[in-house]
Amino acid sequence: MDSRIKTLILHTLVLLFVFLPAAPSHAEVNEKKILSFISKNSSSRKKIGVMVRSADTGKTVFRYNSKEEFIPASNNKILSSIAALSLLGKGFRFKTEFYLGGGIHSGVGHGGLYVKGFGDPTIDIEKLREIAGRIKALGITGIEGGIYLDGSYFDDIHYGEGWDPEWRGKSFCPPVTAISFNYNSAKIKISASRVQGVPATVRTEPAEFPFPIKNRVSTKLKRSGVRAQYNERNELRLSGYVSSRKKAETLEISVPDPFFYFGATLKQVLKKEGIEVSGPIERRRVPRWTGKIFTHYSEPLGAIIHEYNKESVNIIGESIVKVIGAKHLNTQGSWKSGTHVIENHLRRIGLNGNFSVADGSGLSRLNRVSPEDITEALHVAYGDPDISEEFVASLPIAGVDGTLKKRFRALKGRIYAKTGYLEGARSLSGYAFAKNGRVYVFSIISNGMGTRVKKLQNLLLRELVY
Structure with missing residues (x-):
């Protein structure tokens, strides 16, 4: 099916959900069941915050520790997306x-x-x-x-405050510059040779990758272990070995220049x-x-936001932040100027917690936001006709696409939400479209709980949908 037709169908479905009249009945959340799970799995070191509201009225449906500020990970993209669509406009083009x-x-x-x-x-x-x-x-x-x-x-x-220096060289943490190509990253595909001990074959995507490659990867029977590191001359040095039992080893790296x-x-x-x-x-x-x-x-921002949220492309958010700073303060684009403008905008639309925006993508561990403020932003975006369609459609859809393609399959098409993960921080926030016609905004953020929070996500979202 043509991608434009797919996009048209998706936008139509979003509009049906967004503007569908609410049914008179109100979905009940089994608070006892949810609170029981939280009490068994949280502690002073394993914190969690939850907030659920009506998307139409903003009325609270359920809350737990909802005013606490958490590291949001990629849920920070919700805030930067809403700010970008509002401050730059969905028709903005780089x-x-x-x-x-x-x-x-x-x-x-x-x-x-x-x-x-x-x-x-x-x-x-x-x-x-x-x-x-x-x-x-x-x-x-x-x-x-x-x-x-x-x-x-x-x-x-080129790297945000609060980003782990160990991430440099990884494709999800590229340098952020006013001129970029291929998200300032590349794929290195290393294939085993037919003879053990002989150097492996290296291919790059894009094929035009211009940095010199020093290939020291050999073929062995044992499992693969390949390292990639740039030297002071920006040569990419590959070392280790690739298994003859494996078709290829793929490394996703950023570029130094x-x-x-x-x-x-x-x-x-x-x-x-x-x-x-x-x-x-x-x-x-x-x-x-x-x-x-x-x-x-470029394509319009409304289209770019889709890639940003569905595939969680960090460099898009960081470029957006710096552009916002440059355009609104008439200065050189920077994280300092951009996050200042974004924070002021979020306060104007109703966020009133002690939140802190350090970057766009959520890579920084200095970001802080509460589930209450996340749901307030989602509620405002849902009711804003200038950005609602593009923003809601940009979120990954349960069982359909993006980072939720393989999750919540029993709730397929009824959850539009942004995932988030950093070491020690997991988050999921977005919209739940209930079978009775109600629409809810929700935010579930945990710091220190690990993968157990996924059980709570499943429990709460099923309660909302059914």
């Missing part, structure tokens, strides 16, 4: 500008190609090919002077279009005397 340092003579663009990024985290290999096609359409067959990357729209702090990643990959793509580039690939601000040749725009 832009990337392209300039030439000189004129075009006999098909050759002189003075180098300049790229100025404004935080678009969604440029992938297909979009780079589109960009190369636009350059070719201008009659350019060569570029003299190199490729220059201007990332000055954001500050040079997003600017070089973008520029070097663009250079390769241009070459495939018949456009040779001579000169360096460097960071440099766009000079005033350059001439803009075109601007590339």
Whole structure:
């Protein structure tokens, strides 16, 4: 089925749920059963907070420790998504500008190609090919002077406060920059050779991965164990072994230099279009005397939020935070400026707890929010016609897609919620569409309880739906 048709059907279902008249009966929550579970599984070190409200009226249905502030993990994406749709608008598009340092003579663009990024985290290999096609359409067959990357729209702090330094190099924790490519990450696929002791075969996604690879991975009978680490020259060193009994080992990594990643990959793509580039690939601000040749725009924010929430793509949220700071405070995009604007917006729409927003995605352990404030944000978003459809549809759907595709299958299509996980923190917040027509907003956040909280999630959501 065409993806546009799928999206139309999904939006129709969301609208039916969101605007369906509520049935007169009120679903009852078995408080005794829920409180019994909590008392047996929580303690001073194993905290949990729960809040359930009517999505229509905001009336409390159930609460437990609901005003306590918790580390929300990826439930922080709920707050940044709602703020982004409200502050930037669902039609907002990220832009990337392209300039030439000189004129075009006999098909050759002189003075180098300049790229100025404004935080678009969604440029992938297909979009780079589109960009190369636009350059070719201008009659350019060569570029003299190199490729220059201007990332000055954001500050040079690439990792958020409260992020674990051990995460650097992982695909879920890439550096956040105003110019990005492929979420500033890549996949390294390592396949066993037919002969033990012989180096394994390495492939990359994208195939144009420009960083040198030093392959020290060999094939053995025993199970795989592969390490990837960049050295000071940004060479990717692979070591360890891959099992001959396994088809392939896949590593998902971030890149050490997003600017070089973008520029070097663009250079390769241009070459495939018949456009040779001579000169360096460097960071440099766009000079005033350059001439803009075109601007590339992303998909609308309403569509990008879908990928952000359903697949929990962290770099999207961090780019959004910095863009919000840059646009609303007319300053260089930063976590400090962006989170300040977001916190003020959340207070304006009714959140009144001692919450703290440290980033967009929820990677930071400095984020704090209560289930009460999460449900207040969900309630406000549900009733806001400007953002309700895009926001609700962006959440993973139980038994259908995203991070809930394999969960709550007995409640398929009736739970739209964001999952969250950090070591010691688990969360689930969103909407429950009951069989009697009622719609509930809920938030379940635990710090220190581990996987046992999943049993409470199952118990509570079944109570709400049935």
